[in-house]
Amino acid sequence: xxxxxxxxxxxxxxxxxxxxxxxxxxxxxxxxxxxxxxxxxxxxxxxxxxxxxxxxxxxxxxxxxxxxxxxxxxxxxxxxxxxxxxxxxxxxxxxxxxxxxxxxxxxxxxxxxxxxxxxxxxxxxxxxxxxxxxxxxxxxxxxxxxxxxxxxxxxxxxxxxxxxxxxxxxxxxxxxxxxxxxxxxxxxxxxxxxxxxxxxxxxxxxxxxxxxxxxxxxxxxxxxxxxxxxxxxxxxxxxxxxxxxxxxxxxxxxxxxxx
Amino acid sequence: xxxxxxxxxxxxxxxxxxxxxxxxxxxxxxxxxxxxxxxxxxxxxxxxxxxxxxxxxxxxxxxxxxxxxxxxxxxxxxxxxxxxxxxxxxxxxxxxxxxxxxxxxxxxxxxxxxxxxxxxxxxxxxxxxxxxxxxxxxxxxxxxxxxxxxxxxxxxxxxxxxxxxxxxxxxxxxxxxxxxxxxxxxxxxxxxxxxxxxxxxxxxxxxxxxxxxxxxxxxxxxxxxxxxxxxxxxxxxxxxxxxxxxxxxxxxxxxxxxx
Numbered sequence: 001x002x003x004x005x006x007x008x009x010x011x012x013x014x015x016x017x018x019x020x021x022x023x024x025x026x027x028x029x030x031x032x033x034x035x036x037x038x039x040x041x042x043x044x045x046x047x048x049x050x051x052x053x054x055x056x057x058x059x060x061x062x063x064x065x066x067x068x069x070x071x072x073x074x075x076x077x078x079x080x081x082x083x084x085x086x087x088x089x090x091x092x093x094x095x096x097x098x099x100x101x102x103x104x105x106x107x108x109x110x111x112x113x114x115x116x117x118x119x120x121x122x123x124x125x126x127x128x129x130x131x132x133x134x135x136x137x138x139x140x141x142x143x144x145x146x147x148x149x150x151x152x153x154x155x156x157x158x159x160x161x162x163x164x165x166x167x168x169x170x171x172x173x174x175x176x177x178x179x180x181x182x183x184x185x186x187x188x189x190x191x192x193x194x195x196x197x198x199x200x201x202x203x204x205x206x207x208x209x210x211x212x213x214x215x216x217x218x219x220x221x222x223x224x225x226x227x228x229x230x231x232x233x234x235x236x237x238x239x240x241x242x243x244x245x246x247x248x249x250x251x252x253x254x255x256x257x258x259x
Numbered sequence: 260x261x262x263x264x265x266x267x268x269x270x271x272x273x274x275x276x277x278x279x280x281x282x283x284x285x286x287x288x289x290x291x292x293x294x295x296x297x298x299x300x301x302x303x304x305x306x307x308x309x310x311x312x313x314x315x316x317x318x319x320x321x322x323x324x325x326x327x328x329x330x331x332x333x334x335x336x337x338x339x340x341x342x343x344x345x346x347x348x349x350x351x352x353x354x355x356x357x358x359x360x361x362x363x364x365x366x367x368x369x370x371x372x373x374x375x376x377x378x379x380x381x382x383x384x385x386x387x388x389x390x391x392x393x394x395x396x397x398x399x400x401x402x403x404x405x406x407x408x409x410x411x412x413x414x415x416x417x418x419x420x421x422x423x424x425x426x427x428x429x430x431x432x433x434x435x436x437x438x439x440x441x442x443x444x445x446x447x448x449x450x451x452x453x454x455x456x457x458x459x460x461x462x463x464x465x466x467x468x469x470x471x472x473x474x475x476x477x478x479x480x481x482x483x484x485x486x487x488x489x490x491x492x493x494x495x496x497x498x499x500x501x502x503x504x505x506x507x508x509x510x511x512x513x514x515x516x517x518x
Contacts (some may be wrong), residue, residue, distance in 0.1 A: 021424035025431060033434035040444045041306045049306070165284060170291050177298045183305040 005092045009100025014108045017070050022146045025081035026065040027109060031095055031116040032057035039124050050096060052209045055116050057182035060205065062112025063147065064181070065193065070105045071151035074098075076164040084256050095152075095243055104149045131214020135221060139207035142228055147201040149235045155218045159256075179205055203228035262355050263462040264460070267363075272365035273333070288369050289376055292323040296377050298445060300385055312385045317469045318442025320377030321462050324370035324408045325433050327417050329364040330413030335359075336419035349509050356504055359413055369407040374401050378382075400472070403484050404465035407491030413498040420505045441466050461490055468515040 017023045035058040044051045071210045075098070078084040120126040130136050154171065158164045176182070178192065179201040186195055196202045203224050215221045252255055276284050296319040303315040307489065339345045377399075381387045389397075417434060419425050437443055437458040446457050457463045468483040508514075 021427035022430070024424075024501050025427045029427070029434065032440065033431070035439050037434070038302070038306075040300055040438070042449050043444075043448065045306045045308070053306075138337050163278065163283065166279065166287055170286060175290070176488050177294065179299065182302050187301065187305055253474060 002096060006100045006103070010104035010107070011106035012075075013101040017066075017105055020070075022069050024222055026062060026069055027112055029061035030065055031058050031112040032119045034061050035116045035119040037125070039120065039126075039216050050120065050124070051128070052212050053182055055120045056113075056205070056208055056212065057125060058119075059116035060181045060208075061176055062116060063106075063109045064176060064201075065172055066105060066109035066112060067147055067151050067154075067169050068175075070109075071102045072148060072154045072158055072168045073154055073164050073170065074101050074105075075159050079256065087248065088256055089104070094247075098153065098155055099148075102148050104154065106148050106151065110144070114192030118128060123238075127176070130212055132211045135215050136211035137210065138225070139204065139211050141205040142225060143201075145207060145217060145234045146228060147241065148202045149232045150200065152239045153235050153242065156239055158244060159246050175201065178202070181205060198231070200228050200231040260357075260437050264361050267358065268340070268361040268364035271362050288327065289373055289461055292326050292373050293377065293380055296323060296380065296456070297384065302379070303443065310382070313387050313473055314470055315443070315474075316378065316381030316385055316387045318440065320381060320436065321375040321404050321469070322373045322440070322442050323377045324405055324462075325436060327366040327370035327373060328363075328405065328408040328412040328430055329415060329433055329436070331369075332363050332427055333357065333415040333432075334408065334419070335362050335416040338423045339418070345380055355506065356499055359416070359502065361496070362416075363409045363413055364414070367405050370405045370408065371401055372439050392442070397469065400465050400469045400484060403468075403491070404462055405467065407461040407487050410491040410494035410498065414494045414501065415496070417498055417501040417505065436460060436462065438449075439463070443460045463492065464490065 018027075035054060038054040038058050039050070043055050045053075075084065075108060088099050088152060090097070107215065117128070158167060178188075178196045179185070179199050180188075180196065181201075184259060185196040185202055205226055207228065208220065210221055210224075296316070300312050300315045301335045302309065304312055335338065336345065339348055348355070349467060364405055376388070378389075381473050393471055415429060418428055422428060439449070439460055441457060442462070445513075446463070449457065464483040464487040468480050468487070471477050471480045471483070
């Protein structure tokens with residue numbers, strides 16, 4: 001029953017997201033534009049940077065944009081459509097439906113990585129080679145999990161806000177900057193690096209980059225993987241607590257309207 | 260007439276900003292664009308392996324105006340339709356040009372502030388040296404750039420009458436501006452067709468003119484500035500002509516949209 005709800009929510013969410021022009025931009029056009037921009041910026045930086053920074057950076061920027069402009073705003077869109085109260089009160093459980101929406105969005109958003117890769121190969125003949133393919137797949141699975149959980153925290157935080165659109169816009173670039181999507185976080189000032197280290201996508205991106213170059217230190221790889229999972233677990237706990245708090249507040253106030 | 264123009268401009272601004280507290284409004288108008296500026300300067304410092312970020316501070320400071328001029332103005336008619344005022348505007352027996360310009364007044368002012376603030380932050384954070392730069396000419400270049408970008412934003416706003424995918428269009432244009440204005444990498448890296456497109460777009464000539472102010476030989480400064488003003492004037496005329504066409508179509512067909 002729960003899996004059926006999760007699956008049908010995922011499929012429905014993918015269809016709903018794809019018809020929105022902003023999501024189509026984030027998913028289809030954004031990775032192409034970012035790949036061209038980053039390629040031109042990294043042209044003199046050496047070939048080894050293309051896959052790790054241009055393709056991966058542009059793809060992940062597209063993925064994060066999709067999450068920011070969809071998962072973060074979906075609750076607001078349900079409110080606008082008048083269906084928020086219905087899905088909140090449904091016996092299928094509200095968190096399960098939100099999780100289905102987020103997983104659907106995140107899986108569909110992975111297409112941006114593929115589009116970025118195809119753009120780089122077709123337009124710029126970027127050589128395609130993955131140093132450690134199996135570890136890359138493991139890192140990618142970890143990345144998806146990390147993004148799903150971080151999206152659920154953001155979705156919870158924005159449930160009762162009337163300024164979702166502002167926060168959606170303000171979340172995009174800071175996270176891309178802090179997590180080092182297109183440059184190593186080591187170039188940031190030490191105080192900012194401390195903040196970066198508290199964000200699980202930072203580790204996810206480092207793992208993806210390590211596996212693209214080819215993992216030479218397996219212990220370091222799994223160590224980073226463990227840290228990423230630990231932080232992601234903390235986010236999951238935070239998301240659960242936030243949901244319980246919102247649920248209690250909504251039941252006392254008997255309204256899902258914005259604060 | 261002039262008083263009504265400024266009152267209308269204030270009302271448009273109030274309509275766009277009333278939902279936000281002052282600090283949120285500042286975050287939206289200045290904070291987020293500045294983080295974008297820092298982000299692209301960090302990419303440039305890493306990819307071009309340079310500490311001299313003057314060209315990127317200039318380019319990205321000019322691009323800061325896109326938030327106000329492109330997104331703020333471009334969505335005007337989309338918003339009017341959303342709030343149900345499009346009918347009143349089209350059928351009102353008043354001149355439409357002052358109405359459109361009133362819509363862009365505050366956006367252009369905020370765009371100028373954002374650009375000026377971008378230069379200030381650029382000099383403080385990235386150590387861009389303004390000694391020896393003629394500040395009056397720099398201010399004049401900013402005004403010309405904002406005029407051109409605002410006119411371009413007005414033309415984009417007209418697309419709201421022929422398309423329901425304005426978020427897609429505006430974000431696409433924003434991406435194209437980043438690639439083709441020479442803000443992020445030298446235009447000489449682009450193919451001939453790309454360089455031609457760059458000359459048609461707003462901001463390209465202002466960015467080049469501002470870069471010249473940092474050089475001992477100002478060379479083509481005045482022709483570039485005149486070119487930027489001419490580009491803006493062409494966009495303003497196109498926007499005005501397009502609006503007239505849309506207005507006639509609306510009166511003839513009894514519909515407010517051409518899609």
